[in-house]
Amino acid sequence: KPKRAQGEIPITTQLQVLMKKTGVTKEEIEKLLLYDNGEVHFIKEPHPKGITTGQMEWALLLALKNAILNNSLSTDPEEVRSVCQEKGYYDKANFASVFKTERNAKLFRKALVKQGPAEPLSSDGQDALGELIKRIASEAEK
Numbered sequence: 016k017p018k019r020a021q022g023e024i025p026i027t028t029q030l031q032v033l034m035k036k037t038g039v040t041k042e043e044i045e046k047l048l049l050y051d052n053g054e055v056h057f058i059k060e061p062h063p064k065g066i067t068t069g070q071m072e073w074a075l076l077l078a079l080k081n082a083i084l085n086n087s088l089s090t091d092p093e094e095v096r097s098v099c100q101e102k103g104y105y106d107k108a109n110f111a112s113v114f115k116t117e118r119n120a121k122l123f124r125k126a127l128v129k130q131g132p133a134e135p136l137s138s139d140g141q142d143a144l145g146e147l148i149k150r151i152a153s154e155a156e157k
Contacts, residue, residue: 024050027086033079036138037145043152044079055080059155060102061147067113069104070095074114074127075144078136088144089135092127 024044026034033039049056057080061072077098078090092114099105106113113119114127122140136144 022049022051024048024083027082029082029086029088030079033082033088033141033144036141037148039145039148043148046152046155047076047148048080048083050083053084055083059151061151063104066104066106067109067119069102070099070106070110070113071119071122072147073098073102073104075122075136075140075147078140078144079148081133087133087135088141089133090123090127091133092129092131094133095127 024030024041026041030044034041034044047057047059049058057076061069061076063069063072074090074095077094078088081090082088092111096105096110099110111127111129114123120126122137122143123134124137125134127134
């Protein structure tokens with residue numbers, strides 16, 4: 016592996032694909048997160064109005080994290096659950112059903128299911144992640 020400066024985000028193949036497809040820049044990604052000792056730390060987070068939106072935005076951001084750490088633009092449903100519980104976007108009664116709505120299910124190759132495998136983002140999911148990164152990065156500039 017090439018030597019990187021401390022804290023420099025590794026641009027994996029999957030991250031390159033996302034950046035090329037959506038026009039997201041390394042600078043925009045750097046406004047969202049820090050990469051330190053092999054860990055990703057979000058320094059700017061989404062602040063959506065609703066629980067459902069928060070859940071979906073974190074599902075997308077976790078795919079970004081996995082693209083950096085594991086070269087996989089995918090999201091683990093249990094990781095989403097943990098982050099949503101921590102951030103206050105967890106609605107136990109409706110958590111799983113949010114991923115099954117047509118609008119949200121199309122963001123992944125297959126809908127996320129409880130205790131299920133990590134699912135890769137679909138083309139629509141990659142576009143949605145690109146828009147989310149750009150929005151949070153532009154909010155960070157204000």
